Amino acid sequence: MSISQLKPLDTTKMFGLSLLLTQIKSAPFIVFDKKLSSVSGKVGEPINCYYVIINQGDSTVTDLSIVENGIPSEAWSFSGDSSILSWKSLKPGENITHIFPITPTKSGNLQIMPSTMIYYDGNEKQKHLSSMIPFIEIKGSRSIGARANLQGYCLFIVAAASSVLVPLLLWWVSRKGVSTTTKPKTN
Incomplete structure (x- = not known):
């Protein structure tokens, strides 16, 4: 292919692509993870549950809240204060780690479902789910x-x-x- 066969670049398409990249770049990128301090335990012995929230984007998110609806109350007991948590804002590069104890009330292989996090990215409400913890082996006392x-x-x-x-x-x-x-x- 020779230089004379090349077509000139369509600048309108390039402008649209750069506008799209600018919009993507300024969006928050939130990582929300839930972990346990142990993958096994005994009935009645507390295990720590960790929430980790990281803003890897370049814009601030506001009104973060976590609704803990993934820990079944028939298998675990935990403080009611840990079921609904909230923070005012999370700036780019910042992270939040929240730790609270949960206590297994029955033995067996127990499952913990994802938690729900809601936040505002400046334009609209967003919703994220945490990671799921498949099975935790709880032994009898x-x-x-x-x-x-x-x-x-x-x-x-x-x-x-x-x-x-x-x-x-x-x-x-x-x-x-x-x-x-x-x-x-x-x-």
């Missing part, structure tokens, strides 16, 4: 030596022993009724 567990083990041993001893006893009793003496042979 009983230890192996607990009284209820010990009673269960004893009951199991008695049942197992009786399943072996009862047939053996029946065989022995039925065998006593049969004479084991042999008659002498006569020719």
